[in-house]
Amino acid sequence: MCGRYVVSQNADDLAEEFGVDRIDVRERLEPDWNVAPSKQVYAVVTRPDRGAAEEDEPRRRLTTVRWGLVPSWAKDPSIGNRLINARVETAAEKPAFRRAFAARRCLVPAEGFYEWRGEKKGKKQPFFIHPRDGMLAMAGLYEIWRDPTRSDDDPEAFRWTMVILTTDAVDELGEIHDRMPMLVEQERWQAWLDPDNSDSSELMDLLAPAVPGVLDVYPVSTEVNKATNNGPHLLEPVEL
Template sequence: MCGRYAVSQSADDLADEFGVERDEVRERLDPDWNVAPTKKVYAVMTRGKKDEPDVAPVRRLRTFRWGLVPSWAKDIAIGNRLINARVETAAEKPAFRKAFALRRCILPADGFYEWRGEKGDKQPFYIHPKDGSLAMAGLYEIWRDKSKPEDADDAFVWSVVILTTDATDDVGQIHDRMPMLVEADHWERWLDPATTEPDDVTRLLTPAVPGILDAYPVSTDVNKVGNNGPHLVEPVEL
């Protein structure tokens, strides 16, 4: 699974990288080296405007709550455990299948963390590309909080889940799962809501090519969500 990751790039840098017009960025987050479930995260999506149905969808960078809350959910708390979705079954699972067909996104990341060892004595590792950054495949949903007026700022919760796959050899020695990636030449079709056939969608995703990732142990400071800063991704001696 992927339960923590790091994003140090600014919203403007991410907009430039993913071809998003800067005026489509509505909210800016601080760099975060300890992104955890329920936090706000950046994701890239292609979406039109409800009040302008004749205008072509455009690529946007916006913030989401990490932990998918399906539209049919009775409570937002369901998102606390829906942080990852297995790519092998996402097209069929009730919580993910509609989003898999229509609401796909990309979550940018510098790298992610995994833990190895016995319970109570697990060592965190930071896994990142040797060159560049990660474009993690994700799905998003919009949940209506019926306990609040429709015109309230937080009446609609935008949430995301990260798709995972079997880990490549680079990561498999640490954990058996890892985020699914979207290569740059597949971004347009992956984000396009018109791409709806499950087989076509799945073919746009790839595990990390063996050899492109680097993994090394980092401080156990990352275990505590309240800890943050670039020191969390610095290697330590075991």
């Protein structure tokens, strides 16, 4: 699974990195070296402007979403606490994810992610996994949940949430954890974000697993284990 990751870049840098047309955020997020589920995070989506004419092209934008997907049909938003990852093998068919997979896909920017090795009852050892150059574009799905307790003009009436797609881990990564995030390479961003593309087979072909050789892996402090700990020191390598 992907349970924590790192994004220390600001919105302007991410907008340039991901070629967005518009930064569409209510508030800019602070650098975060220990992004955990339920936090507000940056995501790249392609959507038409609100009130745009039908013939207007959707635009790529950087927005904020909450990590933990709440399906549009959910009665209770707390379901998002459990839906932080989606198995790519079944996401196109699962009721919680299939609508989003068909039309609401996103990129989740990350400088790297953490995985843990060890027994659940013991003190698990975190590892930081990151690209040698540039950013990761993790494959995600997003949903917009309407809060029935709020009026339409309430800024909190529509809750944007996301889930990260995962697959079986391979090679060295598989020795740390059995799942890892799916990635989208830059030349495939446009096709993945295209809301008019709902061909599940074609969409699956756009995804790539995170693989050793492209990514570096090293152990970091167990401070990462506590979600409230934060700061660039969390990325410092440790001796095992």
